[in-house]
Amino acid sequence: MRDFFIGALDKLIAVLVILMIIGVVVGAVMTAMSPMGSALQAVAILVGGALYVILMAGMLYLFLGIYHNTKRTAEILERRG
Numbered sequence: 040m041r042d043f044f045i046g047a048l049d050k051l052i053a054v055l056v057i058l059m060i061i062g063v064v065v066g067a068v069m070t071a072m073s074p075m076g077s078a079l080q081a082v083a084i085l086v087g088g089a090l091y092v093i094l095m096a097g098m099l100y101l102f103l104g105i106y107h108n109t110k111r112t113a114e115i116l117e118r119r120g
Contacts, residue, residue, distance in 0.1 A: 049103060056096045063088030 063085065071081035 045103075045106065052096070052099045052103065055099075056092065059088075059092045059095065063092060 066088065067081040067084040070076040070084055071078055
């Protein structure tokens with residue numbers, strides 16, 4: 040059951056990253072198309088949003104990677120001892 044939830048979390052993280060990317064792009068396009076917005080604001084949203092997505096996705100995948108590494112280490116130690 041634990042493997043199911045970890046696998047679901049992995050898929051959920053992938054979906055969240057895709058939704059964040061779509062949100063940043065849509066926000067930048069809407070800013071560029073609005074009468075009060077400009078191309079410079081849209082570029083700033085793209086750059087800031089891209090940095091945010093990279094940091095958040097990196098942290099989420101890092102935490103998931105720590106789990107996988109810990110699991111592999113425990114399996115190796117069980118086989119060894």
